[in-house]
Amino acid sequence: MGNSASNLSTLFGTQVCEDFMAFVDDDESLAVSREVCSALDFSNDATKDGGIAEALNRIEPGNSPKVVLADISKSLDPDGDITRLIRKVGAENTLIILGTSDDVGTFRKMVALGARDYLVKPLTKEVLQDAVENVDRRNVALQAAQSGRLTVLVGVRGGVGATTIATNLAWIMANEQKLATALLDMDLHFGTTTLSLDIETGGGFREALENPHRLDKLFLDSAIVKAGERLAVLGTEEPIDELVNLTEESIDALIGEVSQDYNQVIVDLPRHLLPTQGALLASADTVILVSDQSLAGIRDINRITQAMTSLQTKGRILKIVSRVGSDRAAQVSKVDFERGLNEKIDYVLPEESKTLTICANAGKAIGEVAAKSPIAKILRELAADVSGFEEPKKKKGLFSVVSGGKKKKRCGA
Secondary structure (H helix, E strand, O other), X not given: OHHHHHHHHHOOOOOOOOOEEEEEOOHHHHHHHHHHHHHOOOOHHHEEEOHHHHHHHHOEOOEOOOEEEEEOOOOOOHHHHHHHHHHHHOOOOEEEEEEOXXXXXXXXXXXXXXXXXXXXXXXXXXXXXXXXXXXXHHHHHHHHHOOOEEEEEEEOOOOOOHHHHHHHHHHHHHHOOOOOEEEEEOXXXXXXXXXXXXXXXXXXXXXXXXXXXXXXXXXXHHHOEEOOOOEEEEOOOOOOOOOOOOOHHHHHHHHHHHOOOOOEEXXXXXXXXXXXXXXXXXXXXXXXXXXXXXXXHHHHHHHHHHHHHOOOOOOEEEEEEEEEEOOEOOOOOHHHHHHHHOOOOOEEEEOOHHHHHHHHHHOOOHHHHOOOOHHHHHHHHHHHHHHOOOOOOOOOOOEEEOHHHXXXXXXXX
């Protein structure tokens, strides 16, 4: 088990220049980039040979220059390479693509894939310098148009209820907060989100993951199963004797496509996929680690948190303890658990086995079966915390409450 934590940590940390790096494939572009770097007082090491392949090799999630120029001239799979690099560069930084095609369709395609700009060879000092200097202005405009939030849930131990939490957060966001929400169950063999909501699994989820270069809105729509007006679910139950080729590139493409149509994207990520999904964790607005109140839970939260530190994640890490209460004795006290983490737990979800059994048998969310239960209340608080949703302030009616619990008739009535 020690190797897993090590593998996760060593995925990240390659040295890069902070402000700008160019990865180009020809001598003329190398010379132009070096000239621009000199004019803008960037590092002499900011220009590298090798094109987008070298960019993918050098840049890791959480360790990207603010602006990256990547040459796709010699790429055998430019769309796939750009998609992978976008996730490594991160939403807070900028990717500029350099290529040889000068038609408008190519420019639009590059922008659709996630690049902020597309430059055509032969590269000139004026064009490159203008593109780099105007990044901030373009970023402001693009960020203003972005509204989607990505939340990743990981159960650090088996059976701690991470899938239950993910499913109910998505249901609350879609049905109570009225937000367009997508729920992705990445346990492709034993996932239970579709069972929990009493819906069929989509027929195209595996195909979408195994063919990321074909992924578009039509392809995605064929894989999605709707669980109500605003909730889209992606889940599958693949044969246990068949290995699904689940790559970083496929997750990148999937999240990128889903995020275009949904305000909230909830990903239920099995912990065994952590070593291969650094880009997903780094780009999440919120990562939720779910544990029971046990010694092993303390250990595994600390291991995962430490491994994620090198990601320089753009969002928060929330720590949740679930299945706590009279129905289920905790192995360690809350005080000792927090002492082991060296920080407070963000949320504690009570064990309500009777409610959960009813929900499981009915294929319904907690909010449908026991809307006023303690666990439903905490899940609503968590959903609002994650989505940024604020309840509209209720207008005062004919009577307003005053101290002492009595009601006083308002003047003018």
